[in-house]
Amino acid sequence: MISQDQIKAFGRVGVLFGGRSAEREVSMMSGNGVLQALRSKGVDAHPFDPAERSLGELQAEQFDRVFIALHGRYGEDGTLQGALEQMGLPYTGPGVMSSSIAMDKVMTKRIWLSHGLPTPRFLTLDAQATTREQLRLVPDTLGLPLMLKAPHEGSTIGIAKVNGYSDMQEGFDLCARYDKVVLAEEFIRGRELTVPVLGTGSAARALPVIEIRAPEGNYDYQNKYFTDDTKYLCPAPLDEELTRHLQNLAVQAFNALGCRGWSRVDFMLREVDGKAEPYLLEINTSPGMTGHSLVPMAAKAVGMSYEDLCCEILQMAALDMTPSKDWTPQAGQS
Numbered sequence: 440m441i442s443q444d445q446i447k448a449f450g451r452v453g454v455l456f457g458g459r460s461a462e463r464e465v466s467m468m469s470g471n472g473v474l475q476a477l478r479s480k481g482v483d484a485h486p487f488d489p490a491e492r493s494l495g496e497l498q499a500e501q502f503d504r505v506f507i508a509l510h511g512r513y514g515e516d517g518t519l520q521g522a523l524e525q526m527g528l529p530y531t532g533p534g535v536m537s538s539s540i541a542m543d544k545v546m547t548k549r550i551w552l553s554h555g556l557p558t559p560r561f562l563t564l565d566a567q568a569t570t571r572e573q574l575r576l577v578p579d580t581l582g583l584p585l586m587l588k589a590p591h592e593g594s595t596i597g598i599a600k601v602n603g604y605s606d607m608q609e610g611f612d613l614c615a616r617y618d619k620v621v622l623a624e625e626f627i628r629g630r631e632l633t634v635p636v637l638g639t640g641s642a643a644r645a646l647p648v649i650e651i652r653a654p655e656g657n658y659d660y661q662n663k664y665f666t667d668d669t670k671y672l673c674p675a676p677l678d679e680e681l682t683r684h685l686q687n688l689a690v691q692a693f694n695a696l697g698c699r700g701w702s703r704v705d706f707m708l709r710e711v712d713g714k715a716e717p718y719l720l721e722i723n724t725s726p727g728m729t730g731h732s733l734v735p736m737a738a739k740a741v742g743m744s745y746e747d748l749c750c751e752i753l754q755m756a757a758l759d760m761t762p763s764k765d766w767t768p769q770a771g772q773s
Contacts, residue, residue, distance in 0.1 A: 441750040446481050449753060450503030455519070457488035460511030461596045461617070469728040470508035476749040477506070489513065494522050504529040504756040506749070507725050511592065515725040516542035524759055531752050533698040533724045534759035540696050541724045544590035544622055547696065551719055554695045556688065558719045559625040559707070563590075566615035574607045577623050586624040589617035600626070627718050629709035632675055634689035635726065635734040637751065639699040645686035646737035650675035671733070673740045681715055692719050700755045702726065703734055 454477065456470020457463055470486065477484040487497060489509070497505075505523065507530055509515060515532075517539030523530045533541065540546050548558045560581060564574070578585060578601070587610040589597025597617035599610030614621040631653070635646040652670040674682070689704040703726040709716045726734045728749070738748040 440747060441480070441754060443481065445754065446750065449482055451501065452477060452482055452484045452753065453487045453497065453500060453502040453505040454484055454508055455487050455489060455497075455505055455514065456508040457490050458509040458511070458514045459490045460509070460513055460515075461592060462510035463490070465727055465729065466508060466510045466514070468730075469510065469732070472728050472730070472745070473506055473508045473749050476746040477753065480746050480750055482750070482753070489519070494526075498526050498528075502528060504531075504753065506531050506753050506756070508728060510725055510727065511596075512542075515723075516591070520759075527758065529756040529758050531756045532700045533696070533702065534757075536759075537697045537699070538724050541698065541702070541722045542591055544588060544721050545620065547722060548719075550695055551692060554691065556692055556695065556719055557717060559627050561625065562623040564611065564621040564623055566619050566621050569611070569621070571608060574611055575604055577607065578604055581623060581625045584626045586622075586626055587611055587614045588622040588624060589614045590620055590622040592617050627707035627709050629707050630675075632685065632706040632708055632717075633703055633733050634686055634706065635701070635703045635737045636689050636693045636698070637701050637755075639755065640694065643690050643693055643698075645689045646734070647674040647740045648677060648682055648685050649673040649733050649737055650677075651733075669731075671736060673733075673736050685717055688717060688719065692722060696722065698722070698724060699757065701734070701752050 454470050454474045456466045458466055474484055474486055487500065505528060507514060509519065513519060515538060517535045520530060520535045520538050524535060532538065540550065545563055548561060551558050562577060562580060584600055584602045587599045587601055597614050599613050601607055601610045611621055631651040633649050633651065636643055637646065638644050650672040652672065654668045685706060692704050693702055703723045705720040707718045707720060709718065726732065728735060735745045735748055
């Protein structure tokens with residue numbers, strides 16, 4: 440529970456939401472929820488939409504810290520974080536490098552593999568240069584069905600499930616509309632799970648595991664945000680040992696990318712010969728905070744209200760670099 444003294448110490452707070460990404464609609468819902476939650480706790484919080492106002496105006500607002508409720512490009516990919524670093528304005532969530540890497544599903548997978556963390560097999564395809572003949576070879580390597588993804592998008596935007604060779608071109612064309620590279624990924628048949636993580640470094644902790652049961656296994660944009668057909672089981676019905684294993688994997692995945700503050704780690708859980716095999720899919724460094732969102736759901740399962748969750752995340756706002764107060768340009772510098 441955040442005290443009133445801590446709330447006063449937050450100062451003037453900007454809630455950044457909206458933005459220019461394909462996830463603007465979801466960000467508007469997240470940001471309005473966060474804004475109202477913070478205000479209900481007495482935080483001096485103000486809305487700011489980077490799609491409608493400039494970064495110069497953001498600096499002129501003289502915020503003491505900001506809550507990033509932007510999703511996708513220009514808000515979750517390290518670009519905004521870099522600008523905030525230049526301003527010396529503390530912000531929620533992971534820093535510049537972690538945000539940039541986590542937004543790239545291919546780089547994320549490469550780092551996880553270097554840490555010995557399990558993730559589905561994959562190939563990368565040039566969105567402009569890959570030929571029809573090359574596409575037809577992909578299922579020979581990864582098997583069928585397989586997934587095609589735009590590696591810099593989120594909220595299931597730019598994603599296609601390929602069930603047969605004849606589906607490859609259509610799925611590839613869909614993903615290529617969103618990105619210069621298309622990620623082809625082995626399809627893991629099993630249970631879909633997610634684990635939110637709060638904190639930093641050795642203090643990072645996993646919240647309860649959530650199982651997602653979407654209609655016909657199709658956890659798409661509509662089922663994620665705009666229907667009540669998807670079922671969420673929190674805590675997920677798993678034995679204690681497997682639950683701990685998944686939570687530990689989530690924290691390891693979070694720390695492998697150097698994340699801080701909060702994120703949400705997505706898994707698939709496949710059972711082979713009675714043994715559960717988890718696979719890391721991706722990490723979201725600015726997760727949704729809508730009425731359908733999963734981090735608030737996991738927090739509620741451990742007795743933390745939406746409002747208290749927003750305050751805890753805001754309390755962890757920080758900078759990668761601490762600006763020097765006595766720095767002045769030297770000769771030859773500008």
